[in-house]
Amino acid sequence: MNKKTIRDVEVRGKRVFCRVDFNVPMEEGAITDDTRIRAALPTIRYLIENGAKVILASHLGRPKGKVVEELRLDAVAKRLGELLGRPVAKTDHVVGDEVNAAVARLQEGDVLLLENVRFEPGEEKNDPELAKALAGLADLYVNDAFGAAHRAHASTEGIAHHLPAVAGFLMEKELEVLGKALSNPDRPFTAIIGGAKVKDKIGVIDNLLDKVDNLIIGGGLAYTFVKALGHDVGKSLLEEDKIELAKSFMEKAKEKGVRFYMPVDVVVADRFANDANTKVVPIDAIPSDWEALDIGPKTREWYRDVIRQSKLVVWNGPMGVFEMETFAQGTKAVAQALAEATDTYSVIGGGDSAAAVEKFGLAEKMDHISTGGGASLEFMEGKQLPGVVALNDK
Numbered sequence: 480m481n482k483k484t485i486r487d488v489e490v491r492g493k494r495v496f497c498r499v500d501f502n503v504p505m506e507e508g509a510i511t512d513d514t515r516i517r518a519a520l521p522t523i524r525y526l527i528e529n530g531a532k533v534i535l536a537s538h539l540g541r542p543k544g545k546v547v548e549e550l551r552l553d554a555v556a557k558r559l560g561e562l563l564g565r566p567v568a569k570t571d572h573v574v575g576d577e578v579n580a581a582v583a584r585l586q587e588g589d590v591l592l593l594e595n596v597r598f599e600p601g602e603e604k605n606d607p608e609l610a611k612a613l614a615g616l617a618d619l620y621v622n623d624a625f626g627a628a629h630r631a632h633a634s635t636e637g638i639a640h641h642l643p644a645v646a647g648f649l650m651e652k653e654l655e656v657l658g659k660a661l662s663n664p665d666r667p668f669t670a671i672i673g674g675a676k677v678k679d680k681i682g683v684i685d686n687l688l689d690k691v692d693n694l695i696i697g698g699g700l701a702y703t704f705v706k707a708l709g710h711d712v713g714k715s716l717l718e719e720d721k722i723e724l725a726k727s728f729m730e731k732a733k734e735k736g737v738r739f740y741m742p743v744d745v746v747v748a749d750r751f752a753n754d755a756n757t758k759v760v761p762i763d764a765i766p767s768d769w770e771a772l773d774i775g776p777k778t779r780e781w782y783r784d785v786i787r788q789s790k791l792v793v794w795n796g797p798m799g800v801f802e803m804e805t806f807a808q809g810t811k812a813v814a815q816a817l818a819e820a821t822d823t824y825s826v827i828g829g830g831d832s833a834a835a836v837e838k839f840g841l842a843e844k845m846d847h848i849s850t851g852g853g854a855s856l857e858f859m860e861g862k863q864l865p866g867v868v869a870l871n872d873k
């Protein structure tokens with residue numbers, strides 16, 4: 480990597496603003512998967528052990544510039560404290576008097592977590608004033624938030640223009656491992672794209688079609704493609720304004736000789752609940768008042784076969800609403816196929832995909848679990864990640 484890391488700078492006695500991605504899945508105020516917190520521990524421990532005054536900042540969810548009580552970081556601070564075996568102070572604000580006072584109190588080796596940075600309207604706008612205010616808290620900026628490196632926000636990009644700016648260990652490791660796997664990929668190279676962030680992910684498919692041999696579509700993303708084929712998708716997740724784009728991708732795949740896999744059957748439900756009435760239907764027979772929440776058994780088998788025959792698989796986004804047992808089979812099948820395919824190098828990306836693999840107890844069997852979904856996809860497309868570009872060169 481041509482960017483400086485925390486190894487290249489002196490941290491002792493310095494106030495270090497460390498951007499992390501603690502955007503963890505939560506249910507009723509409890510953290511359901513702490514993978515992203517654990518992934519940042521090497522950097523945080525290094526900073527503590529080397530006498531830095533550690534100021535951590537993260538986003539959680541998408542509060543859109545307002546305070547959303549459920550998206551406060553108190554549970555995260557508590558969990559981090561447990562993992563570190565030492566107290567982690569937390570502020571209720573991102574900037575302002577309370578934060579200045581808390582930073583002033585920090586001793587070498589202390590850790591402070593700021594409130595959810597996305598409570599500030601300037602964060603996602605990359606407002607220069609907010610970037611300056613955040614920079615004013617510290618002497619050094621460390622970006623360890625690989626999962627948010629594709630965002631040019633005040634705490635991931637803007638701030639880096641005001642302070643010496645270096646990468647943390649997680650950022651370094653992600654860029655190294657992904658770079659190695661993707662610079663000269665083993666083939667057949669298969670990408671599996673699912674999940675719910677249709678708007679974010681659909682654009683990625685365009686560039687992926689230039690790189691992969693097989694493209695598998697699942698999850699909520701699939702139904703915009705199903706609709707593009709002219710089938711009714713009932714109440715399934717759909718981005719109306721992306722249907723034409725989806726059509727053009729299927730044509731591009733044909734031209735490029737990329738095999739494009741879409742569900743042939745799905746599990747539909749009469750409501751979004753674990754105990755909903757469900758049935759398996761062919762893809763062209765989704766009832767108009769039902770929604771497709773998982774891929775069906777035929778699709779599972781088909782996708783398994785493609786995975787078995789691949790040498791490199793990059794997987795981003797669950798195949799269904801795996802958080803509910805009733806709709807977890809598709810995601811489980813893909814995870815199991817990857818775990819069993821020992822000749823296949825498997826890269827998992829995305830908070831929810833990583834959480835799914837963890838939940839099924841298969842994390843150890845994967846070659847690399849990336850903490851970034853969108854970030855790993857954009858990196859894979861060959862795009863420059865703004866959070867990385869802004870760091871100081873070696």
Ligand SMILES: Nc1ncnc2c1ncn2[C@@H]1O[C@H](COP(=O)(O)OP(=O)(O)O)[C@@H](O)[C@H]1O
Binds near residue numbers: 673797798833
């Ligand atoms: N068919 C579907 N309909 C609605 N939501 C879905 C469907 N399939 C998957 N999801 C949801 O997608 C979410 C994950 O999406 P996303 O954030 O894009 O993935 P990742 O975090 O792995 O990048 C999960 O919460 C899952 O419940």
Ligand SMILES: O=C(OP(=O)(O)O)[C@H](O)COP(=O)(O)O
Binds near residue numbers: 831852
């Ligand atoms: O969860 C994240 O992305 P991911 O779901 O693509 O892995 C990151 O924390 C970025 O969050 P964002 O997509 O709301 O900017």
